[in-house]
Amino acid sequence: MCQELASLSSVVDVQESLKEDQSKLKQNLQKAERKKRIRSLMLTLPMLAFIMVTFVVPIAEMLYRSIDNPLIAKNLPNTVKSLSQWDQQSLPAKESYEVLAKELITLYRSKTLPPLASRLNIEVAGMRSLMMKTGRKLSNTQQISDYQTVMITIDKRWQNMDYWGAIKNLSSRFTMNYYLAALDFRQDAQGEIVAQPEHRQVYVDLFLKTIGLSMLITGVCLLLGYPLAYLLATLPDSKSNLLLILVLLPFWTSLLVRTTSWIVILQMQGVVNDLLLYVGIITERIQLVHNTFGTVVAMVHILLPFMILPLYSVMKGISSDYFRAARSLGATPTVAFVKAYMPLTMSGVGAGVLLTFILSIGFYITPALVGGRSGQMISNFIAYHMQTSLNWGMASALGAILLLGVLVMFYLFNRIVGINNIKVGG
Structure with a gap:
């Protein structure tokens, strides 16, 4: 009996010792995890500080100035x-x-x-x-x-x-008067909100024009970039790498140089007019620059790589077996491409469209130099109020509305396509 009690007591002691060891092990693990989280936070603090200084604070300042009076x-x-x-x-x-x-x-x-x-x-x-x-x-x-x-x-x-x-x-x-003015409204002498006089109603049309031009530029970039990205993904590596260098070449040239080059090419005495006259397509020189056409051409050239690269990165990871399997089941090359290949590239299409559209809607230098009065976008008026009229409140209100519009479109894009479905690599 005494031996049984002694053995039972030793078992209890062992169990208590095990519990103490488990508790200490758990504490040590929690301590190690806490140190790991602190170390990770310390490593990300410089990036967080950079984002706060260059992104969050300027946006907060812009929103404050838009209502400050x-x-x-x-x-x-x-x-x-x-x-x-x-x-x-x-x-x-x-x-x-x-x-x-x-x-x-x-x-x-x-x-x-x-x-x-x-x-x-x-x-x-x-x-x-x-x-x-x-x-x-x-x-x-x-x-x-x-x-x-x-x-x-x-x-x-x-x-x-x-x-x-x-x-x-x-x-x-x-x-809120800056926002009212940005939407072509004002307060009258009685304090009622009324529409601006017709000759002062410019901003709503300009917002719509900016969105329309951005959609047009994004669509043209998609039409030009999709077949080029497919060619890059299917060519042998030796040829594909050379073609990829040509696609990336504009990144190695100043944006200002590329923009002014289009002014030279599209001007009345430029290369394009000379070529069209020589071929006989036109009988007199036409205005191709300092208008909407010039803005679209120059911006498509600048933004095309931003459409091609996401498409290429997705297409490169798609196996050719899918296409061959569709062909083996009796599909024509066109049907196999449309029904078997294209759906697999939609994540790249979504990434390219979103990136190109967001970049184009806020473009400033190219519309200012190439677009003239008819080719300007809302960003040009924001710059005007900041640099010339010094009406920072109005510039901030226009910028805040543009930001809200981009966020709404981003939300709609997420609901329709899904941000989680976008991939930047194969």
């Missing part, structure tokens, strides 16, 4: 407060005239009025000249008793509701 609330606080109860159905009260006049005098004398006037001029044409003129004359006028009469005497536009409405509509610290 500090000038009116900061420089005309008393006027904003005075107009807070204004119903925008008739001219403001005399007190509002007086408050605005005093703040205009202060801003003019401190030389801080021009930025404010320029911001208001974006909403209502002529607002800058009105504000500067009024501020200058008020600062030179002594002993003003009736500010309303004096301001109307200086410029009769102070009887126009549109100018007061612009101040009221922009009185908030944040505004």
Whole structure:
């Protein structure tokens, strides 16, 4: 009996020892896994920091600038407060005239009025000249008793509701007016959202034109790139490598050089016009550059490798046995190619189409140089507002809408084709 108890006790001790060993082993494994995760995180931190600085932060800054509207609330606080109860159905009260006049005098004398006037001029044409003129004359006028009469005497536009409405509509610290303008809408003097005058409705048509051109360029690249990628994938390696070098050759040439080369080739006195005249296809020289045609030709040349390479990488991994099997079952070469080969290349088609379309929709240099006025895209107007008009809010709103459009198309593409079905290699 004692021996049985002793053996049972030793078994219990062994089991407890095993449990302790298992617990220690589990702790050591967890510790090793934790160290591994920390080491992996440390290795990826530089890349994460790079993405944050070059991608996330600029996009966040763009989205913030598209609604940022500090000038009116900061420089005309008393006027904003005075107009807070204004119903925008008739001219403001005399007190509002007086408050605005005093703040205009202060801003003019401190030389801080021009930025404010320029911001208001974006909403209502002529607002800058009105504000500067009024501020200058008020600062030179002594002993003003009736500010309303004096301001109307200086410029009769102070009887126009549109100018007061612009101040009221922009009185908030944040505004959606940039987005309204980017969609060809505006706020009227009563604060209602209305369509822009017909001569100022340009952005919606430009967005549609940009999307249409990008689709056209992507389609042309697919039509040209698919047979070339098939040829690359089926030729012997010696010939395929030489042809692949020719496809990659544009990557070794500056984008600016390639773009300006097309200007030389397509101009009125260029090679293409000379050739067409010599062959007899045309009887007089035609305009092939500084229009939509020139934009499409130049962008197709630049973006074609981005379509060919994903297609080639997928086609290279497709075994020729599928084609031979279809032929052995009685299919003609055309039927075998369409029904047996082409479905296997759809992942490469999806990758090439998505990559080419996203690149083309944001192109700037080529449309600016080759496209002229009729061949420009929305990116050219974004650059104009950033570099020339200095209306960064408008540029940010246009960029944000373009980004949203790309994300929507990416979502639709994912629902129809499926991002997980896209492969960049065989």
